[in-house]
Amino acid sequence: MADAATSQNARGDTRLKFIESTSALMMEMNSIDVTLLQIAARSGLNSALIKYHFGNKDGLLTAVALHASERNMDALNQLVEAKISPRKKMEIHLTGLMQLYWHHPYINVLCQYILRHSEEKYKEAIDKKIMQPFIQLQNTIIRQGIEAGEFRNVDPEMTFYIMRGACDSLIDASQQMSNASRIRGMSQAARLEYTHEVVNMLLHGISSHPLV
Amino acid sequence: MADAATSQNARGDTRLKFIESTSALMMEMNSIDVTLLQIAARSGLNSALIKYHFGNKDGLLTAVALHASERNMDALNQLVEAKISPRKKMEIHLTGLMQLYWHHPYINVLCQYILRHSEEKYKEAIDKKIMQPFIQLQNTIIRQGIEAGEFRNVDPEMTFYIMRGACDSLIDASQQMSNASRIRGMSQAARLEYTHEVVNMLLHGISSHPLV
Missing domain, CATH: 1.10.10 (Arc Repressor Mutant, subunit A)
Known part of the structure; x- marks a missing residue:
């Protein structure tokens, strides 16, 4: 033993x-x-x-993607059930997503590569363990927000892609922004400011009432 | 002659x-x-x-990028000077950007490739003829909106990247969305709906007052 x-x-x-x-x-x-x-x-x-x-190598790449998103997925699972307002849930969720992209900037490109080019079993792992749960959990928060009157009546699936694109812009911005040149092209302070700006843009974007 | x-x-x-x-x-x-x-x-x-x-090949790729963005850049130039509200300008600008990404989905990846890997003269062409004018024109509209009290006091440079990421999500969405499978994975109607959803998200996101 x-x-x-x-x-x-x-x-x-x-x-x-x-x-x-x-x-x-x-x-x-x-x-x-x-x-x-x-x-x-x-x-x-x-x-x-x-x-x-x-x-094989794609098996390793799949394990890298699953490992990278594991903690984020657990947190998102618990967040959906939490007794806090949908708007607060969305704020926490988007902030977590920005952290994931900072620590694992390759995650989206890697998942896209596997979904397009790998064997069926690896595609299925990424789809069933990352993409689908992630889309469903985010959709649940959006529906909770619409029902509570906090969010506009947005399309949850389109909103998933729009929010992902906005958050993922951190990666290009961290390499290209003019005032960002310390750590990986962007200082810790600049990263927090960027996160704040993205989360604000999306929370204002989805809210049915002006935020205070 | x-x-x-x-x-x-x-x-x-x-x-x-x-x-x-x-x-x-x-x-x-x-x-x-x-x-x-x-x-x-x-x-x-x-x-x-x-x-x-x-x-050489990179010279051709640079010409492709310049050609693709030419019309969009002319339109943006005229838009900045137009006598309409900054919010309306932003709406027209974002709608135009979505059209650009639909007709030339490779444009961002291509510019990034040239900026990272090509000879200096091609980098400079992309930077001076596409990136810098584009950022400056969008920044001008944002500043006009902040001054007019229509926009929140956002950071124009960060907002450039955030908006680009949100608009560029059209490309992934057009290949992956579950209900999108006719033309290039997304029907004309679905593309217009997606454009509407992105523009709405960003206009609500940047506005200081609720939209009617």
Whole structure:
């Protein structure tokens, strides 16, 4: 039993090391085009282990996307049921989304790549474990807000894409904004200001009454 | 004289043919990774002419981006000076931007590619002829709106990126939305609805008073 548990832990450690190395490389290279050779070098592990743990490279990429969005998805799940106003829920949700994009700027491009080009089982994992739950949870908050009279009668599905696009603009802005040049092109303060500006724009955008 | 004019026209025709073929290929392939071979085949012209007319492939790509945004930029220039309310200007501007992204969905990715990877002269062309004028004109409308009391006191530069991200979401939405499957994944009606939803979200988002 102790041996099995130890081996299980070691297995988990190796998986996590590959996932974290891949994530770090994607951030540094500002691209999802990382090679198995680069991942092996970064993790200090043999690239043959990727096949053992993830099946193939797309299996590893899928694990990276699931790992990156896991905490955000848990938080969103709890948020939907919380006894606070839909407007406050939306504020917390959008702020969380901006944090996710800051810590894992590759997440949208990675999910799109897998949904377009990977094997069916990986597409299904991204669709069923990230895209669909995410869209449904955000839609629930929007419907709660419309029912409570706090939100305009927006189309929840279109609003999902519009909000994602607005939040995701953080990534281009962090590389291109003229006054943003310290950390990854944007200081911590500038990132918080940007988050504030996006969340404000979208909350004002969706609200049926002026915000105070 | 007549011969010189004819030759000038022929030169323009060849340039335009390359530009339009490249644009059509990028739309069909849903990617800016088109090869000179593909462009030559599509245009029915010899790929050696690309070097003659554009210097190299990045010169052609720069010409494609400038051509795509030309009409939009002219319209935006005139809009800034028009004697209508800043809110109406913003509505017209955002609607025009959505049209640009629909007809040239590659435009943002293409500009980013050139700004990151091309020679200095092409970077400069995109920056000076597209990015800077565009940001400045949109900023002018935002400042006019703040002064007129129609807009909240937003940060114009951040707002540029946020609005671009929200409008650009049309491209992902047109490929992924569940009810969008006729033309390029989204019917004409669905595109107009999406445009309406984005423009509404951003106008409500930037306005200091509730919209009627």
